[in-house]
Amino acid sequence: MELEELCLKVPGWMEGRERFLQEAELGNRYYHNRDRILETGAASMGNGYYRRMGKNPMRSADNRIPANWHRILVDQKVGYLFSYPPQFDLGDRELCSQVTRVLGSRFGKVLKALAVEASNAGKGWLHYWYQPGGEFHYCMVDACQAVPVYDDSMAEPEMQYFMRVYQTAGPEGREITRAEVWDKVQAVYLIQMENGEFVPEVLADGSENVRRHGYGRIPFIAFDNNGFGRGDLPMYKELIDAIDKLISGFANDIDDIQEIIWVIRNYAGEEERVCYDPMTGEEVREELDLKQRLKAKKYAVVEENGGIDVLRNDVPYEARSRFLEILMRQLFISAMAVNPFPEHTGNQSGVYISFLYSLLELKCGLMETEFREGLEQLVEAVLLYLGVREPVEIEQIWMRNKPRNELEISQILAETSDLVLSWESKTKNHPFTEQWQKERERVLSEQRQKQEGEAGQ
Secondary structure, eight states: OOHHHHHHHHHHHHTTOHHHHHHHHHHHHHHTTOOTHHHHOSSOHHHHHHHHTTOOOSSOOOOOOOOOHHHHHHHHHHHHHHSSOOEEEOSOHHHHHHHHHHHOTTHHHHHHHHHHHHHHHSEEEEEEEOOTTSOOEEEEEOGGGEEEEEETTSSSOEEEEEEEEEEEEOGGGOEEEEEEEEOSSEEEEEEEOTTSOEEEOBOTTSOBOEEEOOOSSOSEEEEESSTTOOOSGGGTHHHHHHHHHHHHHHHHHHHHHTOOEEEEETOOOOSEEEEEOTTTOOEEEEEOOHHHHHHHHOEEEESSSSOEEEEOOOOOHHHHHHHHHHHHHHHHHHTTOOOSSOSOOSSOOHHHHHHHTHHHHHHHHHHHHHHHHHHHHHHHHHHHHTTOOSOOOOEEEOOOOSOOOHHHHHHHHHHSOTTTSOHHHHHHHOTTOSOHHHHHHHHHHHHHHHHHHHHHO
């Protein structure tokens, strides 16, 4: 595509992303504990009206308590799936070691960040780059900056272009909008003008900022949260809002119930108060609002024969507790998560643990399916960086972070015949194994040392 035509198409590619950006922003807000309750509160609209009018009604407490459930649920999924980063078996131990060294110790951290981004926004993006003879670099890209362009004419849509749009410092320190448009051959850098149009960025020497990369593919990899590319929050947002409102309302009741109203019979009290105008100094009589007087002076007046009574507010604790139990139960079902307060604990069997984690396993299985494709593309990019041009079969080994009956698993592996399961597979699946490749190397090294020692005797 010619550069001029590319500049004309960029504004059209950016249209129609409002829903995605709104959902991504909402997911990030809830993940950082900025729930809707902080904006609306749990108090009634009447209380809000009185508060804005400067009044002090009986029910004036306005606690706004977000319970941070979205982050708990997302971190539970990410921790369950990526506490132990996936490992790769390429059929050649030396090649596996090279790929592991290239990915480095950052691999697990970046993968978790991608999982959190995908859970909030529906999709995470990873960008990689390298220079010939240099190091291989990769990092996560903010999903709100990513604009993929697909060729929908194909049975399986293929990404034609990837555009990254972000704010950066321009000439004289002014903030400008920059767009990077990548294809399989080059990257074009554009700048948005005040009228909304995009033009090529001009370098200091007067040339247009166009760079050829030579990767043979677009160096941006998608990591979807699920097959729909949607985040987790829409599954249970209303339940979280209801729980926040219930807890905040309960806190309001606790604050308001501490107020004691004294009822004094046959005492008229003050119906108005005297104020002074700060500008003129003149006396101004202001009528006292009944609710304001009750809150301020803690007494009410009734036309009866003398005496004092005490009025207190009641809190419907049982009804609230039961409703909270219902909401919590439904939250874990809708979120496909594990209840942190199970009915039974202790050294349970593998069947019970699998049942407890069944919904979370289903949700994580959907994410794993999408992430497998992205990780395969990443390993292929690393192999190209290493100079491996021939196709390589890539096997991914995933391990869940969940309570396990380790004795039960160890017994199964020990009792399984070598004709059914290889020693390598037993090492991969053993509960004490964290990096099966290194463990196999240690086992083989010990066996060689033992054989050499026996031969020397």
